[in-house]
Amino acid sequence: MSGPILQLRDVSLSFQGIKALNALSFEVARGEICALIGPNGAGKSSLLNIINGVYRADSGSVTFNGERFIRIRPAHAAHLGVGRTFQHNALFRHLSVLDNVLAGLIRHSRTTLLEHAFGLGRDRRESREFKRRADEIIAFLDLTRHRDTVVATLPYGVQKRVDLARALVGRPSLLLLDEPMAGMNQDEKHVMSRLILETNASLGTTIVLIEHDMSVVMGLSHHVVVLDYGRKVGDGSPEEVRKNPDVISAYLGTAH
């Protein structure tokens, strides 16, 4: 399929009269890493939530893979191939790393309750296949030695990687990462950046991410969209955005 994988047109969203997003339009090309940046409260997370249907836009439309949506449900978005990770830890905390990753495959399941209860042939085959896919992603994200550990006991940086593994195991075509490096130290950020680049390069996943650390963003992304107070103030390559006076003023707090 050609054309952009994701297209937003005139998307607006408000919470109790306060405009979070104001007639926002941009495109994400297939196979790129696109960073959404902007000060706190600029509407970045709201935007991700609209793309995968957690919020509904007041107006405007989202086009994913050539299909136009006014409103998409999160589960439907996941089925269409939109994966996402969360800003705040949203893992299944009492489950092992393996079980968390396997949970990311449940939507691909074709087996029924009865087959699970009696362990019939189809269920056995499916679990074996799912385990193989999960182990592949676990190895890819360097989590093999934590595979059977309960996630609540793992360090924060590792948990963020488990979240990524859970989103990635279903092989989404578009992956939304909400501050994948928040709260990480420099070493952890390096590891995460490398993993995001590898995901993009070897799995061909298109990635939209929110990040605050500008050096990370500039090193990672092909395309940067800058938001300020729900409006787009910059859109282009990292170099273009860096030179854009509106972006500089939004970030340095010069009078608008």
Add this chain to the structure above:
Amino acid sequence: MVLLAALAGIPLVANDYWLNAVLIPFLIMSLTALGLNLLMGYAGQASLGSGGFMSVGAYATYNLLLRLPELPLPVSLLLGGIISGLVGVVAGLPSLRIKGFYLVASTLATQFLLEWLFNQYGWFSNYSTSSSISAPRLAFLGHDLSSPAGRYLLTLATVVVVTAVAARLVRSQTGRTWMAIRDMDTAASVIGIPVSAGKLKAFFVSSLVIGIAGALWAFAYLGTVDARSFNLDRSFQVMFAIIIGGMGSVRGNFLGAAFMIFVPILLDHLGGGVFGGAVDPGQLENFQKALFGALIVWFLIKEPRGLAALLSRAWTRLASRINR
């Protein structure tokens, strides 16, 4: 296997008192706890309707035995369970909108509604004049199961089969779905886990198991079907069993049920022995209740995962000491 053989061999050595008053209720309580644990411990949906679902299973099985006597006993039991499971799905519908405390309140309404239903409409009890009705004769493949040993073996076989299936289920995709819903339902729905269907399936399987346990309680333990033995106290007893035994653990159900059944008997004997009848039995009963309450509070604070976690930790410590 050894344990199973030992359990099956018990009728040879134990007397009728042990079978009737201790082992049969212990096994059935374990099964009921298992049913509630699937819903509350694994899927995270709290319920106070266990007594109600037990009564649905008991009355449904009673009517199947009465009206379709040609069905073999295990089929009637299973069908009774399935009917209870379907009632459970209806009772579980509010869980799609509400959770936590509010869901408990709505299952409480189910409990009261079911109690009222079975008292109000005579059809369920075949228009019996007394409120409790005697159970039909239990038989399977020509063997009469009405003796204490027969009822014990019927109960044991049912508990073993249902527990084996449930243990499989919680380790399967279904179990993983339930635990994902329990741990973080919003994230579960965002990553495409069918949350509503998962909750309703949990209500179905849970009520099915509790329904079978209710039928056994009526036929293999009490010998009568009586809505009063499936009241709110019973629901609380089951909930305490899983809190003490361990939520989200299959083994915990047996530990919790053992605690609920054995401790009162032990206290009775102890009370009789120590005070030699000097203490009023009514006082002793109150003391029991207070002790139970205190233990539950202690467990909730000290070990939210119950006796099962306590035991497995002791086991690891023991193993490491032996290995050293």
